[in-house]
Amino acid sequence: xxxxxxxxxxxxxxxxxxxxxxxxxxxxxxxxxxxxxxxxxxxxxxxxxxxxxxxxxxxxxxxxxxxxxxxxxxxxxxxxxxxxxxxxxxxxxxxxxxxxxxxxxxxxxxxxxxxxxxxxxxxxxxxxxxxxxxxxxxxxxxxxxxxxxxxxxxxxxxxxxxxxxxxxxxxxxxxxxxxxxxxxxxxxxxxxxxxxxxxxxxxxxxxxxxxxxxxxxxxxxxxxxxxxxxxxxxxxxxxxxxxxxxxxxxxxxxxxxxxxxxxxxxxxxxxxxxxxxxxxxxxxxxxxxxxxxxxxxxxxxxxxxxxxxxxxxxxxxxxxxxxxxxxxxxxxxxxxxxxxxxxxxxxxxxxxxxxxxxxxxxxxxxxxxxxxxxxxxxxxxxxxxxxxxxxx
Amino acid sequence: xxxxxxxxxxxxxxxxxxxxxxxxxxxxxxxxxxxxxxxxxxxxxxxxxxxxxxxxxxxxxxxxxxxxxxxxxxxxxxxxxxxxxxxxxxxxxxxxxxxxxxxxxxxxxxxxxxxxxxxxxxxxxxxxxxxxxxxxxxxxxxxxxxxxxxxxxxxxxxxxxxxxxxxxxxxxxxxxxxxxxxxxxxxxxxxxxxxxxxxxxxxxxxxxxxxxxxxxxxxxxxxxxxxxxxxxxxxxxxxxxxxxxxxxxxxxxxxxxxxxxxxxxxxxxxxxxxxxxxxxxxxxxxxxxxxxxxxxxxxxxxxxxxxxxxxxxxxxxxxxxxxxxxxxxxxxxxxxxxxxxxxxxxxxxxxxxxxxxxxxxxxxxxxxxxxxxxxxxxxxxxxxxxxxxxxx
DNA sequence: CTTAGTTTGTCTATCCAATAAACTAAGTTT
DNA sequence: AAACTTAGTTTATTGGATAGACAAACTAAG
Numbered sequence: 001x002x003x004x005x006x007x008x009x010x011x012x013x014x015x016x017x018x019x020x021x022x023x024x025x026x027x028x029x030x031x032x033x034x035x036x037x038x039x040x041x042x043x044x045x046x047x048x049x050x051x052x053x054x055x056x057x058x059x060x061x062x063x064x065x066x067x068x069x070x071x072x073x074x075x076x077x078x079x080x081x082x083x084x085x086x087x088x089x090x091x092x093x094x095x096x097x098x099x100x101x102x103x104x105x106x107x108x109x110x111x112x113x114x115x116x117x118x119x120x121x122x123x124x125x126x127x128x129x130x131x132x133x134x135x136x137x138x139x140x141x142x143x144x145x146x147x148x149x150x151x152x153x154x155x156x157x158x159x160x161x162x163x164x165x166x167x168x169x170x171x172x173x174x175x176x177x178x179x180x181x182x183x184x185x186x187x188x189x190x191x192x193x194x195x196x197x198x199x200x201x202x203x204x205x206x207x208x209x210x211x212x213x214x215x216x217x218x219x220x221x222x223x224x225x226x227x228x229x230x231x232x233x234x235x236x237x238x239x240x241x242x243x244x245x246x247x248x249x250x251x252x253x254x255x256x257x258x259x260x261x262x263x264x265x266x267x268x269x270x271x272x273x274x275x276x277x278x279x280x281x282x283x284x285x286x287x288x289x290x291x292x293x294x295x296x297x298x299x300x301x302x303x304x305x306x307x308x309x310x311x312x313x314x315x316x317x318x319x320x321x322x323x324x325x326x327x328x329x330x331x332x333x334x335x336x337x338x339x340x341x342x343x344x345x346x347x348x349x350x351x352x353x354x355x356x357x358x359x360x361x362x363x364x365x366x367x368x369x370x371x372x373x374x375x376x377x378x379x380x381x382x383x384x385x386x387x388x389x390x391x392x
Numbered sequence: 393x394x395x396x397x398x399x400x401x402x403x404x405x406x407x408x409x410x411x412x413x414x415x416x417x418x419x420x421x422x423x424x425x426x427x428x429x430x431x432x433x434x435x436x437x438x439x440x441x442x443x444x445x446x447x448x449x450x451x452x453x454x455x456x457x458x459x460x461x462x463x464x465x466x467x468x469x470x471x472x473x474x475x476x477x478x479x480x481x482x483x484x485x486x487x488x489x490x491x492x493x494x495x496x497x498x499x500x501x502x503x504x505x506x507x508x509x510x511x512x513x514x515x516x517x518x519x520x521x522x523x524x525x526x527x528x529x530x531x532x533x534x535x536x537x538x539x540x541x542x543x544x545x546x547x548x549x550x551x552x553x554x555x556x557x558x559x560x561x562x563x564x565x566x567x568x569x570x571x572x573x574x575x576x577x578x579x580x581x582x583x584x585x586x587x588x589x590x591x592x593x594x595x596x597x598x599x600x601x602x603x604x605x606x607x608x609x610x611x612x613x614x615x616x617x618x619x620x621x622x623x624x625x626x627x628x629x630x631x632x633x634x635x636x637x638x639x640x641x642x643x644x645x646x647x648x649x650x651x652x653x654x655x656x657x658x659x660x661x662x663x664x665x666x667x668x669x670x671x672x673x674x675x676x677x678x679x680x681x682x683x684x685x686x687x688x689x690x691x692x693x694x695x696x697x698x699x700x701x702x703x704x705x706x707x708x709x710x711x712x713x714x715x716x717x718x719x720x721x722x723x724x725x726x727x728x729x730x731x732x733x734x735x736x737x738x739x740x741x742x743x744x745x746x747x748x749x750x751x752x753x754x755x756x757x758x759x760x761x762x763x764x765x766x767x768x769x770x771x772x773x774x775x776x777x778x779x780x781x782x783x784x
Numbered sequence: 785c786t787t788a789g790t791t792t793g794t795c796t797a798t799c800c801a802a803t804a805a806a807c808t809a810a811g812t813t814t
Numbered sequence: 815a816a817a818c819t820t821a822g823t824t825t826a827t828t829g830g831a832t833a834g835a836c837a838a839a840c841t842a843a844g
Binding site for chain 1: 397398399400402403406637638640641642643644645646647652653654655656661703706709710713714716743744745746747
């Protein structure tokens with residue numbers, strides 16, 4: 001058990017992080033402003049800023065307004081000093097993005113993934129090839145920069161351990177795929193793999209509906225239901241590196257049996273799958289046609305959506321009671337049904353969540369739509385880069 | 393926004409904390425051992441240890457075994473350099489303890505609290521007087537020491553905000569009682585107020601069934617159900633300072649209406665209250681007589697307990713799926729029914745919790761019994777003291 | 785246009801904690 | 815007794831942060 005001890009290098013790391021953070025959040029600003037905000041001495045700030053400039057992460061962008069004295073030299077973060085790749089590996093598509101260190105999108109790729117009957121090994125191989133092709137294609141789009149590609153983030157529809165192995169992806173029929181190792185070996189870059197919902201949560205918290213909110217719960221309603229928890233601005237993962245399996249919260253103690261072994265799981269009542277099952281007798285077999293029918297005002301379809309909305313609300317009320325977050329963001333495919341879900345959902349949550357929490361909780365819908373996961377994956381790579389910078 | 397900056401004082405604090413922590417966990421040990429374990433230089437350790445000795449927190453207790461060289465001077469933590477008070481303020485009792493800085497009990501007090509019809513203001517005043525009496529009585533038992541009474545912790549049956557105000561205690565019929573302020577004003581000591589379940593969780597994690605387990609969920613099954621979450625060895629509190637209202641997780645989406653506004657709340661099915669309601673037709677009106685009857689093997693009573701056990705398992709499976717903890721500890725009054733609950737409970741959890749988590753999760757019963765909360769409250773005061781020491 | 789006052793950013797001397805290495809102390813082994 | 819081991823202290827050095835002095839560059843008032 002070797003605890004990281006405190007020495008002068010640690011101080012410098014801490015203070016460099018403070019300065020960098022300050023620039024990232026408030027750019028453009030001057031050395032004097034950083035000093036005042038942070039409490040660090042002017043000389044200290046000057047020295048650390050110089051290091052950052054030497055490291056190509058910060059640059060001077062000319063003088064600012066004077067308020068009766070020497071004009072300040074304004075500093076800016078050089079977001080083009082490196083680029084990150086974010087991937088959303090879906091059940092039947094691959095989406096990828098190349099973003100700079102501020103998350104500005106430089107290039108984007110989408111391709112459909114048709115594994116057909118190629119389950120197991122064969123399917124993995126096809127998908128990994130396509131995935132690598134997507135990454136390579138994005139890499140060629142990256143402008144020359146000080147740090148180049150700083151990392152790759154991948155969101156996947158399944159359970160991931162902390163070593164980046166996809167333990168189980170029911171809808172892909174994959175099991176124990178060491179995705180992180182595969183990609184690290186191939187690209188020799190830092191790779192982060194995480195659940196699609198965790199990535200989506202990060203994406204919405206950083207670039208979408210949850211901007212600058214500290215505690216959000218992202219509910220990804222697709223075929224199943226996944227959740228991503230951001231507590232105190234960072235992703236919460238359970239004891240052994242995965243948690244948030246709230247799709248399998250039981251909301252009907254003696255309800256339908258689920259493949260997970262439990263009964264009455266939330267996602268048996270509030271997911272796209274649940275919706276489609278109920279819609280099948282009416283002659284629908286995909287979400288898009290149901291959305292169209294709802295748009296035309298078909299009463300029986302509207303009722304179906306209301307039912308889903310109520311069950312969504314039941315689960316969300318549970319989550320609110322447990323985590324008492326600042327906001328709940330609903331994302332993934334089902335968020336398109338917002339017009340027909342929102343009212344009943346909101347009503348159910350207000351009715352069922354404890355009054356104390358409700359005073360604060362906001363109910364939001366994803367702003368990035370189908371790009372939440374991809375952007376979150378890129379953000380994960382970016383954060384990894386910053387963590388490494390700060391550790392040096 | 394003034395971020396705490398890094399300077400030399402910070403280094404010293406960090407390293408002092410490392411040394412103190414090392415002594416607390418591994419005493420008795422020598423300076424050389426601390427140096428080796430922590431990676432700190434021998435000279436640094438010597439200097440920091442001297443500071444701790446000067447501060448009466450550590451002392452030399454003679455020489456240890458030599459392994460071929462000079463004998464080491466063994467160090468020990470001076471647990472008698474200060475004392476903490478822990479209080480369990482129940483609905484109809486007050487329990488208090490005086491413990492040294494290692495949690496060794498020096499004195500204990502129990503008194504019953506009969507508020508009768510004195511609800512609201514009058515009840516508060518009576519209870520607070522009795523509470524203060526208990527504290528004063530415990531304080532007189534404290535031996536002379538360097539730091540004296542280092543703090544008071546109080547566990548209460550209700551919702552507490554981060555300012556130590558008891559917002560709502562349904563079973564006491566209290567509302568907005570600024571308990572922390574009242575006690576700080578009276579005793580001029582650091583006071584921590586928290587929910588009974590949070591305190592119980594801390595008590596069991598530190599001194600009871602969950603010793604040295606990093607992530608535990610304590611389920612306090614009494615009149616209602618409360619939960620305390622310890623994640624990464626520290627108490628997790630939600631966004632606005634309170635969370636863990638898992639008694640109000642809905643396990644039957646369309647079940648019985650609860651006073652909280654929700655339906656099918658867990659505690660409507662698995663608490664002492666739920667048990668008593670079902671037992672009333674059989675002619676029982678308290679837990680003790682039911683336990684006795686179960687002990688004599690009355691079939692109808694055993695069935696009641698089995699029912700409670702199943703619902704407890706349903707809720708715990710949910711918790712396990714959400715938090716994926718290392719252990720779940722069942723405490724408070726219902727833990728006395730262990731012999732009649734455990735089998736069905738264990739079976740239900742195994743059946744319903746996702747296999748992945750189950751590999752790790754332990755199901756435990758509280759070891760401290762009715763003393764969990766009180767000991768946790770004392771521990772809270774002790775931790776507060778250490779935090780202050782480390783901050784200086 | 786001068787002068788006073790203000791703000792920015794750098795420079796210098798100093799402080800302080802950690803450290804390596806030398807050293808003292810006190811044992812064990814051969 | 816000599817050689818080796820281990821514990822803990824002393825000393826000189828290192829590398830950050832800091833206060834305060836300072837130079838540079840500006841505004842505003844007379």
